Amino acid sequence: MAAPLLxxxxxxxxxxxxxxxxxxxxxxxxxxxxxxxxxxxGESGAGKSLTGAAIIGLLExxxxxxxxxxxxxxxxxxxxxxEKMRRIRGRRIGMVFQDPLTSLNPLYTVAQQxxxxxxxHMEVSEKEARTRAVALLDRVGIPAAARRIDDYPHHFSxxxxxxxxxxLALAAxxxxxxxxxxxxALDVSVQAQIIDVLKEIxxxxxxxxxxxxxxxxxxxxxxxxxxxxxxxxxxxxxxVRDVIQAAEHPYTIGLMGSIPTLTQTxxxxxxxxxxxxxxxxxxxxxxFNPRCKDVYNRCLVERPELIxxxxxxxxxxxxxxxxxxxxxx
Amino acid sequence: xxxxxxxxLVQSVIVMLAVALVSFALFRFVGDPIASMVGxxxxxxxxxxxxxxxxxxxxxxxxxxNFIARAASGDFGISYRLQQPVxxxxxxxxPATLELALVxxxxxxxxxxxxxxxTALRRGNWVSGTIMTVSLIGVSLPTFLIGVLxxxxxAVELQWLPSFGRGDTxxxxxxxxxxxxxxxxxxxxxxxxxxLGLYQMTLIMRLVRAEMxxxxxxxxxxxxxxxxxxxxxxxFGHALKNTLVPVITITGLQMGSIIAFSIITETVFQxxxxxxxxxxxxxxxxxxxxxxxxxxxxxxxxVINLIVDLLYYAVDPRLRVDRxxxxx
Amino acid sequence: xxxxxxxxxxxxxxxxxxxxIAWSFRHSPLAIIAALVSVVIILAAVFAPWIAPHDPxxxxxxxxMDGFTPPMEPNQFTGNVYWLGxxxxxxxVFSTILYGARISxxxxxxxxxxxxxxxxxxxxxxxxxxGWVDSLLMRVADVxxxxxxxxxxxxxxxxxxxxxxxxYRDAMAIWVLIVAIGLSDWVQYARVVRGATMVEKSKEYxxxxxxxxxxxxxxxxxxILPNVMGPVLVIATIGLALAIIAEAxxxxxxxxxxxxxxxxxxxxxxxxxxxxxxxxxILLFPSITLLALALSVNLxxxxxxxxxxxxxx
Numbered sequence: 001m002a003a004p005l006l007x008x009x010x011x012x013x014x015x016x017x018x019x020x021x022x023x024x025x026x027x028x029x030x031x032x033x034x035x036x037x038x039x040x041x042g043e044s045g046a047g048k049s050l051t052g053a054a055i056i057g058l059l060e061x062x063x064x065x066x067x068x069x070x071x072x073x074x075x076x077x078x079x080x081x082x083e084k085m086r087r088i089r090g091r092r093i094g095m096v097f098q099d100p101l102t103s104l105n106p107l108y109t110v111a112q113q114x115x116x117x118x119x120x121h122m123e124v125s126e127k128e129a130r131t132r133a134v135a136l137l138d139r140v141g142i143p144a145a146a147r148r149i150d151d152y153p154h155h156f157s158x159x160x161x162x163x164x165x166x167x168l169a170l171a172a173x174x175x176x177x178x179x180x181x182x183x184x185a186l187d188v189s190v191q192a193q194i195i196d197v198l199k200e201i202x203x204x205x206x207x208x209x210x211x212x213x214x215x216x217x218x219x220x221x222x223x224x225x226x227x228x229x230x231x232x233x234x235x236x237x238x239x240v241r242d243v244i245q246a247a248e249h250p251y252t253i254g255l256m257g258s259i260p261t262l263t264q265t266x267x268x269x270x271x272x273x274x275x276x277x278x279x280x281x282x283x284x285x286x287x288f289n290p291r292c293k294d295v296y297n298r299c300l301v302e303r304p305e306l307i308x309x310x311x312x313x314x315x316x317x318x319x320x321x322x323x324x325x326x327x328x329x
Numbered sequence: 330x331x332x333x334x335x336x337x338l339v340q341s342v343i344v345m346l347a348v349a350l351v352s353f354a355l356f357r358f359v360g361d362p363i364a365s366m367v368g369x370x371x372x373x374x375x376x377x378x379x380x381x382x383x384x385x386x387x388x389x390x391x392x393x394x395n396f397i398a399r400a401a402s403g404d405f406g407i408s409y410r411l412q413q414p415v416x417x418x419x420x421x422x423x424p425a426t427l428e429l430a431l432v433x434x435x436x437x438x439x440x441x442x443x444x445x446x447x448t449a450l451r452r453g454n455w456v457s458g459t460i461m462t463v464s465l466i467g468v469s470l471p472t473f474l475i476g477v478l479x480x481x482x483x484a485v486e487l488q489w490l491p492s493f494g495r496g497d498t499x500x501x502x503x504x505x506x507x508x509x510x511x512x513x514x515x516x517x518x519x520x521x522x523x524x525l526g527l528y529q530m531t532l533i534m535r536l537v538r539a540e541m542x543x544x545x546x547x548x549x550x551x552x553x554x555x556x557x558x559x560x561x562x563x564x565f566g567h568a569l570k571n572t573l574v575p576v577i578t579i580t581g582l583q584m585g586s587i588i589a590f591s592i593i594t595e596t597v598f599q600x601x602x603x604x605x606x607x608x609x610x611x612x613x614x615x616x617x618x619x620x621x622x623x624x625x626x627x628x629x630x631x632v633i634n635l636i637v638d639l640l641y642y643a644v645d646p647r648l649r650v651d652r653x654x655x656x657x
Numbered sequence: 658x659x660x661x662x663x664x665x666x667x668x669x670x671x672x673x674x675x676x677x678i679a680w681s682f683r684h685s686p687l688a689i690i691a692a693l694v695s696v697v698i699i700l701a702a703v704f705a706p707w708i709a710p711h712d713p714x715x716x717x718x719x720x721x722m723d724g725f726t727p728p729m730e731p732n733q734f735t736g737n738v739y740w741l742g743x744x745x746x747x748x749x750v751f752s753t754i755l756y757g758a759r760i761s762x763x764x765x766x767x768x769x770x771x772x773x774x775x776x777x778x779x780x781x782x783x784x785x786x787x788g789w790v791d792s793l794l795m796r797v798a799d800v801x802x803x804x805x806x807x808x809x810x811x812x813x814x815x816x817x818x819x820x821x822x823x824x825y826r827d828a829m830a831i832w833v834l835i836v837a838i839g840l841s842d843w844v845q846y847a848r849v850v851r852g853a854t855m856v857e858k859s860k861e862y863x864x865x866x867x868x869x870x871x872x873x874x875x876x877x878x879x880x881i882l883p884n885v886m887g888p889v890l891v892i893a894t895i896g897l898a899l900a901i902i903a904e905a906x907x908x909x910x911x912x913x914x915x916x917x918x919x920x921x922x923x924x925x926x927x928x929x930x931x932x933x934x935x936x937x938x939i940l941l942f943p944s945i946t947l948l949a950l951a952l953s954v955n956l957x958x959x960x961x962x963x964x965x966x967x968x969x970x
Contacts, residue, residue: 058551104549168552355816470948473922612911
């Protein structure tokens with residue numbers, strides 16, 4: 001297997017507060033391969049967006065990376081200086097935010113924002129940058145791009161603005177695009193189009209995508225692999241089809257059971273009892289133990305690490321511990 | 330655009346009419362206008378005649394209309410106290426006030442925006458902390474106290490700068506007497522300009538800081554950072570421009586306050602401007618001067634408001650709704 | 658004493674005084690100092706007749722020979738020692754400051770009260786009635802907000818003085834001043850209350866009250882006032898600092914309280930006259946008192962605003 005494009009190892013993100021340090025991400029590890037689309041799911045507050053922010057180096061203070069490593073194409077980037085990290089943003093890692101209505105500066109035309117971004121990272125003339133910008137807008141599906149490019153953001157509808165945001169994120173041809181809930185704020189009717197545009201362009205350019213969402217439908221259609229976060233910890237990661245059809249972690253099983261699908265013939269949707277713990281009240285052992293129907297003694301005291309399963313899957317659950325060790329207990 | 334300006338103009342006219350009404354009421358009902366115009370020995374018959382001739386027996390609406398017509402042509406009558414035409418008094422003192430206001434306004438804006446941006450970007454370092462603490466004192470210190478303390482330090486103790494008056498002045502054109510062209514005129518301007526500008530500066534600074542912090546939290550700033558734009562581009566290209574939209578409005582209005590606060594500064598420094606004239610008119614209930622000043626200050630505010638609206642409109646493309654290609 | 662409070666405390670008050678704000682106070686040295694300074698000055702002013710060593714307004718107790726005594730030094734003729742010196746008429750500066758602060762604070766508190774009552778009432782009316790009443794009031798508020806309040810107070814004071822017969826001007830001055838400062842500062846209260854009223858008005862309990870025949874306004878007052886306590890308190894605290902400054906400014910300009918009842922502003926105006934002749938203490942001590950008072954009240958207001966609005970922390 002080729003070296004991954006992005007490799008996150010034991011990432012810890014903490015927020016010091018006046019009532020102690022909150023650990024928002026706790027030893028999260030995963031890889032993204034070249035050209036791969038990794039879906040990242042979890043409830044709000046599970047740490048999906050934080051993972052994205054940590055990778056691109058935009059954690060909001062007082063949040064900070066308190067441990068672990070982030071590698072981009074064999075280079076460790078989590079300890080880069082702010083200036084070095086800035087050069088990576090946009091150029092090597094692009095980011096698409098949730099709300100297209102607020103992601104664009106209202107006081108600048110689309111052309112100004114695109115050209116500024118292109119010229120920040122590439123040695124091109126104003127004119128050349130503009131040509132590229134028009135081509136990009138055209139590619140993301142803005143009709144009459146050459147004319148609309150001089151409009152201000154408020155002249156565009158929400159879906160169109162998200163296309164502009166995608167164009168901006170991809171303007172400097174990054175290798176990895178982090179899309180943080182790119183369709184949540186949009187009308188259902190345009191969500192699929194936006195996802196398609198994003199996926200197509202990234203595939204075209206060979207860029208990898210980290211798609212953060214809570215919409216399993218989007219993951220199922222778009223992602224190659226899926227990672228499930230729970231309370232700042234990785235619960236399960238594996239190929240999309242496997243995880244959806246045969247989830248292993250009790251949390252993922254519950255999550256899948258709560259989604260209506262056409263392929264499965266469940267009589268009724270299930271619901272996971274309880275709620276995700278707050279960061280200041282994460283239980284000892286497995287974070288999911290208060291809600292887990294398969295909980296046993298060990299889950300209450302010892303935290304499960306990711307356990308490798310067949311087919312490149314990993315799951316953090318004591319139920320899947322290799323048998324010989326289980327005998328030793 | 331036209332409709333917007335028209336609507337603003339109509340609002341301005343209504344405000345002016347309201348102020349004119351107060352002004353007129355003051356003029357008409359405070360004291361007896363006749364008594365203040367004639368000597369003791371004037372007979373009752375003569376007074377009645379004068380009353381008629383001045384139109385004081387006309388219906389209220391007609392009197393009000395005449396008042397507005399005269400005011401519009403600059404006729405506010407004769408000062409009770411100084412026995413000179415009010416308009417002449419005001420015009421002769423206007424340059425002093427405008428020069429003072431202009432210099433302090435520029436000081437306040439430049440330093441206010443500068444410090445505001447600095448303290449927003451360097452939150453938590455000791456320089457910012459010092460600036461913020463001093464600014465709080467600046468907001469709490471009454472303008473007159475700043476003036477008195479400055480006089481004490483720089484005029485009485487150090488004897489560096491004059492403590493009152495405008496210094497030497499020269500005429501530009503027929504009636505504009507300026508102090509900006511002589512060394513003593515400029516020296517005389519320093520303390521009053523600082524006194525007048527300090528409070529406005531702290532206000533602008535705190536406003537810029539608060540707005541800037543707000544803007545720095547927005548998604549488009551996060552997105553700008555995520556695109557790898559340099560700090561400089563993010564802070565000054567994106568954040569500052571967006572900060573300035575609301576700041577322009579309030580700063581514009583502050584320029585109005587500067588003219589108003591000049592009343593205080595002019596009194597402290599015996600600056601021969603319109604504000605000092607007004608204070609004396611309040612003290613001696615010199616109604617024509619009070620009425621005229623009221624109208625003048627209202628006019629200044631209305632005009633500044635209009636300019637601010639237009640500026641706002643020029644800076645923020647979202648307000649240019651006439652460009653009707655917004656579509657879905 | 659029982660542990661149960663004598664009457665049920667409204668929710669917002671309970672919330673305002675819960676641990677967060679207490680914690681914030683304990684951890685803000687500036688707020689503690691400001692509170693201390695304010696309390697000391699306010700107490701000293703309230704109890705001035707008992708604390709002040711001299712009665713500066715009793716001509717019988719004054720000795721012109723005592724004039725211009727520097728602070729902490731015996732007078733060259735009488736040998737009397739005054740903490741903060743004396744002015745030209747032999748009045749003890751410390752005593753005049755206490756009495757001056759009393760007047761400054763009285764005007765300040767009354768003006769804030771007036772502005773608060775006026776603002777809350779107009780806000781309630783505007784929010785509840787809506788329609789043209791609301792538009793009119795809010796237009797007036799908008800226009801008024803574009804003028805600095807000190808200028809408004811000055812204009813109102815000037816106009817009011819114009820309408821009062823000369824014989825009563827001095828006697829009425831303090832009340833005219835209170836009304837002028839209060840009138841110039843009601844807008845913010847009105848805005849907060851109006852907003853809250855508009856939110857509450859549409860809620861079911863108000864409709865229900867109407868059905869059972871209770872007066873909805875009464876119910877609105879009972880429900881809205883606790884909700885706006887926080888912001889109103891902040892506005893009032895900062896308003897107090899502003900009112901004290903406004904009063905001092907007007908008095909300094911010689912258009913405020915009459916010279917027979919000198920406030921801190923009047924004292925500073927008098928003191929400025931002795932600046933060039935070297936009697937600095939007549940100016941300095943009233944100035945420091947005014948500054949300490951205005952600054953500490955302002956700091957308290959600032960702290961309160963931040964403490965009640967955790968987003969800004």
